[in-house]
Amino acid sequence: MQLYGRSSSHFTRIPRIFAAEAKVELDFVLIRDLMSVNADDFGGHPALKMPTLHTDSGLWYGSLPICRELVACSDSGLVVVWPEDLARPVAANAQELVSTAMATEVGLIMGKASGVTADNPQQVKMRVSLLGVMEWLERNANRALATLAPDRDLSFLEVSLFCLIEHLQFREVLALDPYPQLRAFAQLFSERSSAKATAFKFDFPTG
Ligand SMILES: N[C@@H](CCC(=O)N[C@@H](CS)C(=O)NCC(=O)O)C(=O)O
Incomplete structure (x- = not known):
């Protein structure tokens, strides 16, 4: 494959x-x-x-x-918990917001790379949207994760949340200082060998 x-x-x-x-x-x-x-x-x-x-x-x-x-x-x-298994609103909302934030981040990065200025109204809205999601996740992600079946090996929510948090830092989109709960989650997940083997890096000099 x-x-x-x-x-x-x-x-x-x-x-x-x-x-x-x-x-x-x-x-x-x-x-x-x-x-x-x-x-x-x-x-x-x-x-x-x-x-x-x-x-x-x-x-x-x-x-x-x-x-x-x-x-x-x-x-x-x-044993994987998929998005459709998330029966509690807090967990379903967490997945929806993580996926939304990832797409918002793509919009911010692609906008910047193609010369759109940070004060462009759409970029401003995307940044406010991302900050809103991050604040919500900081308050609710642990509650969402606590609803996941304890006998799982993995969940799409955990993996996507981890990739979002590390990517925000890697691409310098947001400083993570205001999000101690999310940083603690990412720190723990980063210990997995699958996370270590896939660390973000630039494949080309231009990113
Ligand atoms: N819904 C898609 C989103 C994929 C996506 O937005 N990928 C980004 C990179 S992380 C991309 O291709 N960006 C280039 C572009 O938007 O032109 C997925 O889940 O894979």
Whole structure:
């Protein structure tokens, strides 16, 4: 199986962590030009996004479907809590807000990279949105995580929350000082070998 993405991408790191936890071997194919308008450069992703997974059964777009496929293909018997298993509002909301914040971060980073100034009204709104999510997560993420089945090996919520927090710091989008609860969660999760093996880094000098 081949995963198209970048080591600096939070949406790509999620399936890389799942692959490591499920002990699935992946060939990692780097996407060189993020501004390309050719879907082939994104492993065939029609929306020109990463990640994309290539398997014998076809192409898989998006981090959640890719993680599902990786776990389904593995013999590891990994017990995973998926977003649809989140029955309590606090946990379902946490997942929704983590996914929203990740997309907001992409908008902020892509805007900055393409010369949009920080005082652009859309960038201002995205930043306020991100701050609102972070404040909510700081107050509620631990309560959300406490609702997860204790016998799980992993949850999509934990992995995506971890990737969001580390990525905010890595891309210097937000300082994490105001979020001690989230920092403590990320510190604990970062001890996992799957997290250590997938640390964010820039694959190219331009990021
Ligand atoms: N819903 C998609 C989102 C993917 C996404 O936004 N990926 C970012 C990188 S982390 C990307 O491709 N950015 C390039 C762009 O938006 O042009 C997923 O879950 O994989």
